[in-house]
Amino acid sequence: MQTFAFNRASSAEQAIRLGLASQTAQQGASVRFIAGGTTLTDLMKLGVEYPQQLVDINHLPLAEVSAVSGGGLKVGALVRNSDLAQHAAVKAEYAVLSQALLSGASAQLRNMASTGGNLLQRTRCTYFRDNHSPCNKREPGSGCAAIGGINRTLAIFGTSEHCIATNPSDMNVALTALEAQVHIRGRDGERVVPIGEFFLVPGDTPEKENVLQPGDLVTHVELPAPRSGSRSGYLKLRDRASYEFALASAAVVLQIDGGRVRHARIAMGGVGTKPWRATAAEQALIGAPDTAASWQLAAEAAVKGAQPQSENGFKIELAKRCVAQALANVAALA
Template sequence: MHSFEYTRAHDLDAALRLAQEHAHQIRFLAGGTTLIDLMKLDVETPSHVVDINGLGLDRVEQLPDGRTLIGALVRNADLANDAHIADRYPVLSQALLSGASPQLRNMATTGGNLLQRTRCVYFRDRAARCNKREPGTGCDAIEGHHRNLAVLGTSEHCIASNPSDMNVALMALDATVHVQHRAGERAIPIREFYLLPGDTPHRETVLEPGEMITYVGLTPLGEGTHSCYIKLRDRASYEFALASAAVVLQVHDGRIAKAGIALGGVGTRPWHSPQAEQVLLHQVPTRSLYEQAAQAALQDAIPYRENGFKIELARRCLVHTLSTALPPQ
């Protein structure tokens, strides 16, 4: 691990001032469940680490207009077990409880989860070539071990998959990510927050230097909303998804009036599928309809030598998740 300067920020302005001063060389520390691991591996080598646990962004708030604000420092365990979240947004609670281990969920935060780095073994191995870690060096994963990596959103420069469960649910819920800079703040739809690797896989989000995530916003779900998150993996706990699906369906007069569909484990980012949503809209829920939606969700998938099985697995996962959330007629 490289040496670094540690600072504990006691208010948001102090944290943002340090972020502005040190730009690319600073990392914010909350739970540290990913950052510390990557610093030990010399994958992350910040010159400054700013502890933001004292900023008070650790509450779930219900606003008068019906929206819910989730602080960036809310721990995953607290968010999953929050009575309001479990009742109004069960898909989010289910996704959080399927991730990591109880110990990690007690430490990991909402903001940290949004920025969770890939578990591609080549990204974490300094001896390997990785464009995400060192732009322009190449991607050993394409010809190497890639069973767990992406089939959607890949490029010739990167096929690393996004590991998060929480963010798949947030995609289906069409959440908003609130970020702050010393010059002001902005609200970013989560479906615009993550970038495809293209030829710049080291850029994973639209965050600019000096910005910090402060809240995640959720809009109220209408009457007749059904949701579910299902995760398929090699073992029952403490394992990343081979394929997962989050669905949010609103039904009116027996037809699907609104749909939010997202996949995990198969994309280079938490994978929102407007194609599947379009198939579902205004239709009566049937098994055949769900199969059509799953086919549309994976129509652009590109398999590699070891991970082609993920395409059919993800299709079946989505059909099962849709059927669980809203049994077909």
């Protein structure tokens, strides 16, 4: 690991000023904010991330979950994954988020990992984490070894000729289905970005994973008030039962009335270069009867347009079954 400076920010303003010492893109920046450090320290040890300065933000007042007027929840960027998963309001009204968080990592990591850090979690692609392999995300213009290489766990949606790496977070999939809003403070003040616009597909610039600019600090995530009578759930399919990333997952929010679907939100994980919103599947469900046939039709719609690689074509069928089963599970909730 290379040497680096360490500063502790006493306010959001100070953190932003320190962050602005980097004038490069957010990924690979010379200044990094650190909270739990569950991803960043690993990447620093591997030589994938090499910031010149770390800014400790753990003393900022961003570790609360609070109600929002008119309904909804405000989740501070420093709220630990364990605390968020077990929060009474989250378990009762945003079950999909609680389940997604509990399906990720280990209890020890969840005790340290923060909401903001999970939001910015970087890919687990083998080639990204190996400095001896070409990776456009790590070193733009070097190539993508995963294309034609070991790509069993990688993306089938949102890929480009430059990158096929998946977004690894379970939490991000749930936040996408919940249509969360990301609140950011930076040099130009405060702004709010819908979760669906926060993440970027790789395109020609795979090194840019989100809309953050130098100095930007995620302060909190806001969850909208749940619809009356809605229900939600998360299903994760993986190679082993614990401490494993998704091969395919589905976050589902449904509102069913009179035996028909009135509202549906579906996001998929493990299959996209960002949390993948299945809008075609949602549209197929509106007005559809609460039946297994409807879930199957929606699942078919969810995987249209998939572009598998040499080793991950099985993900199309796996994702389809995952979506259908997740819909059935949520529909069966009382």
